[in-house]
Amino acid sequence: MTDRNAxxxxxxxxxxxxxxxxxxxxxxxxxxxxxxxxxxxxxxxxSQKPQSVIDxxxxxxxxxxxxxxxxxxxxxQRATDHYEExxxxxxxxxxxxxxxxxxxxxxxxxxxxxxxxxxxxxxxxEGDEIIISAMEHHSNIVPWQILCQEQGATLKIAPxxxxxxxxxxxxxxxxxxxxxxxxxxxVSNALGSIIPAKRVIxxxxxxxxxxxxxxxxxVAHCRVxxxxxxxxxxxxxxxxxxxxxxxxxxxxxADLLEAMPPYQGGGEMIRSVTFEKTLYNVLPHKFEAGTPNxxxxxxxxxxxxxxxxxxxxRIGAYEKQLLEYGTELLSQIxxxxxxxxxxxxxxxxxxxxxxxxxxxxxxxLDAEGIAIRTGHHCAQPxxxxxxxxxxxxxxxxxxxxxxxxxALAEAIDRVIEVFS
Amino acid sequence: MPGLNDLYQEIxxxxxxxxxxxxxxxxxxxSAEGFNPLCGDIITVFxxxxxxVITDVSFQGSGCAISRASASMMTQSVKGKSTQEAEETFxxxxxxxxxLDAELDYDTLGDLESLSGxxxxxxxxxxxxLAWHTLRAALDGQSEAVTTE
Numbered sequence: 001m002t003d004r005n006a007x008x009x010x011x012x013x014x015x016x017x018x019x020x021x022x023x024x025x026x027x028x029x030x031x032x033x034x035x036x037x038x039x040x041x042x043x044x045x046x047s048q049k050p051q052s053v054i055d056x057x058x059x060x061x062x063x064x065x066x067x068x069x070x071x072x073x074x075x076x077q078r079a080t081d082h083y084e085e086x087x088x089x090x091x092x093x094x095x096x097x098x099x100x101x102x103x104x105x106x107x108x109x110x111x112x113x114x115x116x117x118x119x120x121x122x123x124x125x126e127g128d129e130i131i132i133s134a135m136e137h138h139s140n141i142v143p144w145q146i147l148c149q150e151q152g153a154t155l156k157i158a159p160x161x162x163x164x165x166x167x168x169x170x171x172x173x174x175x176x177x178x179x180x181x182x183x184x185x186x187v188s189n190a191l192g193s194i195i196p197a198k199r200v201i202x203x204x205x206x207x208x209x210x211x212x213x214x215x216x217x218x219v220a221h222c223r224v225x226x227x228x229x230x231x232x233x234x235x236x237x238x239x240x241x242x243x244x245x246x247x248x249x250x251x252x253x254a255d256l257l258e259a260m261p262p263y264q265g266g267g268e269m270i271r272s273v274t275f276e277k278t279l280y281n282v283l284p285h286k287f288e289a290g291t292p293n294x295x296x297x298x299x300x301x302x303x304x305x306x307x308x309x310x311x312x313x314r315i316g317a318y319e320k321q322l323l324e325y326g327t328e329l330l331s332q333i334x335x336x337x338x339x340x341x342x343x344x345x346x347x348x349x350x351x352x353x354x355x356x357x358x359x360x361x362x363x364x365l366d367a368e369g370i371a372i373r374t375g376h377h378c379a380q381p382x383x384x385x386x387x388x389x390x391x392x393x394x395x396x397x398x399x400x401x402x403x404x405x406x407a408l409a410e411a412i413d414r415v416i417e418v419f420s
Numbered sequence: 421m422p423g424l425n426d427l428y429q430e431i432x433x434x435x436x437x438x439x440x441x442x443x444x445x446x447x448x449x450x451s452a453e454g455f456n457p458l459c460g461d462i463i464t465v466f467x468x469x470x471x472x473v474i475t476d477v478s479f480q481g482s483g484c485a486i487s488r489a490s491a492s493m494m495t496q497s498v499k500g501k502s503t504q505e506a507e508e509t510f511x512x513x514x515x516x517x518x519x520l521d522a523e524l525d526y527d528t529l530g531d532l533e534s535l536s537g538x539x540x541x542x543x544x545x546x547x548x549x550l551a552w553h554t555l556r557a558a559l560d561g562q563s564e565a566v567t568t569e
Contacts, residue, residue, distance in 0.1 A: 355437070357484035359459055360428075363544060367424050376460045389460045389482050418428050419485075 017318045022310070023399045025050040036369025039404045044189050044217055044348055044395030045373050046239045049303070053243055056302035060295045068294055069268060069285070083294050086301030087284070093304045094234065095225040096251055100283035103250040103257070104292050108216040109139040111235030111250035112183070114287065115212055116143040118260040119233075120181070126152035128180040131209075133158045133166055133195070134385050135188040138378040140214045144183060153180070160385070164191035164340040171200065175207040182209055186224075187217035190377040190391065191340025192323075192348030194222070201230050210256065216240055220307070220397070221346050222316045226251050238296060243303035247296030250287070257283050264289040315398045319347040322396050326405040333412055339391050347396030350377075353412075356419050358392040364418055365392075368411040426537035427544075428485070435489035440496050441478040453565040454481075454554030456546055461487050465554045472502050477555075484547050486538060491551035493532050503559055510552050517545050 023029050026048045031038050040048060060082065066075035068083045084099070091099050105111045120143075124130065130144050134157055141155075148155050156179075158171040166184075175182075182204045187194050201211045210232035218224055220241045226234050233256070238247040252260075262269055262280055266289035271279040280286045307315065326349050330336050335354045353361060362374035373393045376383045383389060394408055445451070445466035454463045463481035467474060477495045494513075498506040512528040516536050526533060538548045546568040557566045 357488075359484035359544070359547065360486070363427070363541060364424060375458065380460065383460065389462075418424060419433065 017310075017314060017398070019399060019401050023401075025052070025306075026399055027051060027054070029399060033369040033371070034367050039368075039370040039400075039407045041394040041396065041400065041404060041408060042371045042373050043220075043397040043400075044240070044377075044393065046245065047220060047242045047397055048399070049242055049244070049299075050306050052306050053299050053302045057244065057295050057299045060298050065295075067291055079294055082298050082301075083292070086297045086304075089301045089304045090249055093224075093308065094219070094249075094251060095227050097227060098254055101251055101254050101257065103252070103284045103287040104297050105235075105248050105250050105287075106246055106293070107237035107239070107248035108137075108214060108235045109143075109237075111233075111248055112140055112212070112214065113143045114250055114263045115183075115233050115235075115252070116147045118263050118287075119210075119256065120144075120147040121151070122259075122261060124148075124151050124153050124180045127178060128153040129156050129174075129176070129178045130154075131156045131158055131171070131174050131179060131182045131184075131204075133171075133184050134160045135164065135166075135191055135193065135379065135382045136183075136185050137189050137214065137216070138380070139216075140183055140185060141381065157381075158184075160193070164188060164193040164342045165344075166193070166195045166200070168196065168199065168203075172203050175204060175209060177207075179204075179207060179209045181212065183212040184214065185217070186213045186215045187221065187346045188340065188379075188382075189217045189348070190350055190379040190382055190393065191342065192217075192345040192350065192395075193340060193342035194218070194344040194346055196344070197229055197231070205230065217346060217348075220315075221312075221319055223312050232256055238300035238303065241300070241303055242306060243300035244293075244296045247293045247300050249300075254283060257287070262289070263287050266290045268292070310398060318398055319396050319400075322400055322402065322405065323347045323349070325402050326394065326396070326408070329405055329409045330412070333409065333416075335416060336412065339386055339388070349394040349396075350391040351393075352388055352391050353415065356415060358390040360419070361392040361412070361415050364415045365408070365411045368407070368414060370408055370411050372408075427541055429534050429537065431531065431534045432485065432489040435492040436485040439479075439488055439492035441499070442480065442492065443478045444480055445476060445478045448476075448478075450558050450561055452554050452557035452562055454550050454557065454567070455565050456483075456487075456550055456568045458546070458569065459484070461547065461550060463487065463491060463551055463554050465491070465551065465558045467555075467558045469503060469559075472504070474498050474501055474503060474506055479551060479554075483550070484544075486535070486544050486547040487550050490535055490548040493535065494551045494555060497530060497532055498555065506555065506559065510556060513552060514549065517549055 028048050064078045066079040068080040156174050159167050204211045212233035213231045215236040219236045234251040239245040269289040339350045358374035375390045448466035451466045461483035466478045468476035479491045512525040515522045553566045
């Protein structure tokens, strides 16, 4: 395409970033799909895994597989060491104060459900209020609806403007003595909007209200420092951070976690059990009933190593340039309308096209080897807010290139051609 | 990869841009709602059945080109048929959507055959059959919305 010369020039992060070499670390990206080189632009759904993460899983199962915190034998000790090393690595990655504050869970969804079913049941009573925003994923809506129904509490929705920015004044006005928790998406999966998390947390804390951040779309793309944010809970999934599926983290401030009842009962989470009474284990084990996802945790640790090596700030800067390039390309196509144009935005290009349903866009792009997500992105109330049923969403990672976005723009031309 | 042209045939695109019988039917004797929870596609099928014959059929809703065109073709196909014939058409259609090697009953299918390319796109089959499941629910007088899941 000669007429598509987006004006963004190569800046420092691009020059420092050897994408060809990075791409080489991801075996899955070396394939063709439907006869075309795979262009993977569905990173907000799940990211691909570098060889080092795959190796970490294979190595664990090949050399160290054993149960943790149980046996006196060598393998059990090794597995335990690796499992706890992974926790420490992730703790440093999000700059938490103490390993005890990181609970291994299945993913963001389980992390939020854990807080709802423990902190929520303990602290939220009839007439109380929980605040979420208009751009939450279903996983940060439904657990609170269930809790509100159980306890007779009310869910309050902080509105956004048409660009997808959280309306801070309206948010602040929702805070009142009945508010017992704020739970907000840090980066919107459907729009890419990054909320001013620190401001929001200050506002909530001024009213004595704790804040949970859903960081599923944040941790892989920007620096998350839970102490600097001063968030009370932070939830994220490993598989969106180049790690395995089925593993994620709930960070919680130690004093809050200490005061919370356990989530599930079973092995590991106990200190002693008699038929009359059970004493619970210390943090973080109190919340990790049963044999955990040991391999997944170790894989996530390896993913964090990989991201650290590239540098999360550099990743963020590179992806920002890609986003600007992609935004410019798609803006040049008159039948494409971008949904989500917040000032502070992560690498997500959500769009609709005149008279063409996102599913048809997705099928035609797939025929060109391009993987995007189409649908409501588990954010139906947000789709309703925009009066649409679905969007097509291209979401970026550091292994994507300008050529990938050129291919996207050309494939969109093909969509227009098919439907003309 | 089967060609896109087999999927997005001209007749399908025409039904998508100008769907037949796309209206609410005030005098419907029965109706049903269909829903694809994965993509949010939603459809309502309205029927007017008189003495076992579908005298009128229409639909409303929002969805992709395949679901919309399939619904449009379905209304054309079953209008004037007995409910039994409509069931048989659904069976022939379903066979076409699920079995690549099936011997197709072209007489019964008529224009519906132009949707045969969908079988090559497994993720889109649900789009094509949503209207038909909803039709059956309307015929059965089912009150709960049908879903593809």
